[in-house]
Amino acid sequence: xxxxxxxxxxxxxxxxxxxxxxxxxxxxxxxxxxxxxxxxxxxxxxxxxxxxxxxxxxxxxxxxxxxxxxxxxxxxxxxxxxxxxxxxxxxxxxxxxxxxxxxxxxxxxxxxxxxxxxxxxxxxxxxxxxxxxxxxxxxxxxxxxxxxxxxxxxxxxxxxxxxxxxxxxxxxxxxxxxxxxxxxxxxxxxxxxxxxxx
Numbered sequence: 228x229x230x231x232x233x234x235x236x237x238x239x240x241x242x243x244x245x246x247x248x249x250x251x252x253x254x255x256x257x258x259x260x261x262x263x264x265x266x267x268x269x270x271x272x273x274x275x276x277x278x279x280x281x282x283x284x285x286x287x288x289x290x291x292x293x294x295x296x297x298x299x300x301x302x303x304x305x306x307x308x309x310x311x312x313x314x315x316x317x318x319x320x321x322x323x324x325x326x327x328x329x330x331x332x333x334x335x336x337x338x339x340x341x342x343x344x345x346x347x348x349x350x351x352x353x354x355x356x357x358x359x360x361x362x363x364x365x366x367x368x369x370x371x372x373x374x375x376x377x378x379x380x381x382x383x384x385x386x387x388x389x390x391x392x393x394x395x396x397x398x399x400x401x402x403x404x405x406x407x408x409x410x411x412x413x414x415x416x417x418x419x420x421x422x423x424x425x
Contacts, residue, residue, distance in 0.1 A: 287421055300333075
């Protein structure tokens with residue numbers, strides 16, 4: 228008897244429809260990425276075209292500490308979701324809180340930078356083309372960080388109230404996608420504004 232007689236029919240894996248939440252989040256991210264692309268292109272286009280100072284090289288310092296904090300928060304939110312999947316709600320709450328703290332530190336650093344630029348260097352949104360494009364691009368990112376922190380804080384409140392369970396890990400993972408997007412966008416903003424644009 229040939230070996231083909233005993234061969235098992237191949238079983239095709241059943242395709243599973245992706246969750247509406249995940250599809251919705253990816254759609255939101257795609258739309259937001261398009262908006263950021265417009266702002267980044269505008270910043271690059273107008274780089275060096277200001278008729279008066281100050282110029283980027285005169286006033287911008289590399290926000291290394293802020294960047295490390297924000298990018299580290301991608302790791303901490305990943306660890307938070309992973310902990311919740313493993314039914315470690317306490318560890319989830321800790322990592323989630325650290326993520327919020329790192330995001331808040333980044334936002335505070337942006338605020339301090341703006342205070343220095345406005346009051347010490349005299350750069351406002353109406354000073355020149357650089358000021359307009361700088362505050363528009365960095366401000367757009369800061370706005371998204373604020374939205375993310377509000378969402379993460381709501382998750383933290385529900386955790387304190389004991390409402391977050393392992394079965395909610397998928398929803399919180401979807402929320403973490405937004406935060407990863409905010410971090411990824413900062414890599415582009417940092418490169419364009421603080422490295423290439425100087």
